Amino acid sequence: MNHDVEKLWELQQALTELGSLEHRLTIKPEEFSSVDDQYTAASDERGRLTQSIEDLSRERRRVDGALQDQQEVLKKYQGQLMLVKNQQQYAAAWKEIDGARRQAKELEEAELKVMADVEGAQQQIEDGSGGFDQLKEQYEQAHEAWQHSLGDLRTEIEKLRVKIEAIEQSVxxxxxxxxxxxxxxxxxxxxxxxxxxxxxxxxxxxxxxxxxxxxxxxxxxxxxxxxxxxxxxxxx
Ligand SMILES: [Zn+2]
Incomplete structure (x- = not known):
């Protein structure tokens, strides 16, 4: 019998057992698992809302920029209105002003809609925050209880690691x-x-x-x- 191989056999047994114990550390108990699922779903929903607020805010800045551009255009044509020399030029300037006003109005409406959407999403977060905080607390308690219950398993794992190290040092x-x-x-x-x-x-x-x-x-x-x-x- 080769003694080194015997030790390696023992090492293999210990490593296999360690693997299965470490796996047990990751198995969520039912009590934790259900609150974990709820908390994860609620966190995802909050993340989705926060993201949509960011997207909407970016859209609002874009619309606002376009609106300012349009107001500049409007000012330009209103200035030209003062300089017209005949009825034809007057009518042409008015046509441009009309168009610019119409576009500015559309942009203003778009901006109002985006602002309302941002508010809606913020309101949703706020309305859910009480329930969310409560759920988070439940989650943390359940997580702690689960981790606490793993104490014996961790002790076993620690002993096995010591054993494994000792065997490894002997080969x-x-x-x-x-x-x-x-x-x-x-x-x-x-x-x-x-x-x-x-x-x-x-x-x-x-x-x-x-x-x-x-x-x-x-x-x-x-x-x-x-x-x-x-x-x-x-x-x-
Ligand atoms: Zn073979």
Whole structure:
């Protein structure tokens, strides 16, 4: 039996358990999950309203700019009105003034509508803010209760991490690196147990020569999946 491989086997067991415990940390309990969903939906809605206020405000600035331009145009033609020399020029200037006034009026109406929309969205945020604050408080309490309930799990995880570190320190650095490389590439199984003369991970048969190497305590890789082989437990 190769003792380094034995340690790596133990390391693998500990890492697998750590993975499943860490996963349990992320599973939301029902009590938290429902308030979490509500809070997330309410936050999204608020975010959407805030965004629409920003968009509308930008639109308002654009309309306002266009309105000022139009008022300049209007002033220009009103100035020309003073300088006309005949009825024809007078009529032409009036036509321009009319057009500019009409456009300015349209822009003013557009600006009023945008302002009303901004107010509407702001009102919606304000109306919802009492409920939102309450929901946020519920969310924070539920989150804290959930995190608090994970205390034992965290202690277990901490113990496992200490154990993992101790095992890692007891194996040669290069072997540790090799182990982690395979562990990552091969779905969390770097060391495969030999079961009935076959690789426990990929089921490829272990040739007698390889079996002999294992028995001599050599480090052997599976010919099927390139994982480290961990010899069959010999009955005492
Ligand atoms: Zn294999």
């Amino acid at each position: 040669p650095e290069s072997l540790k690196r090799e182990f982690h490389k395979i562990f990552k590439q091969r779905q969390g199984i770097a060391v495969a147990r030999v079961i009935n003369e076959s690789c426990g991970a990929c089921r490829v048969h272990i040739r007698p020569a390889v079996s002999q190497q294992l028995k001599r305590g050599e480090m052997v890789f599976c010919e099927g999946c390139r994982r480290l082989l961990y010899g069959e437990k010999v009955a005492p």
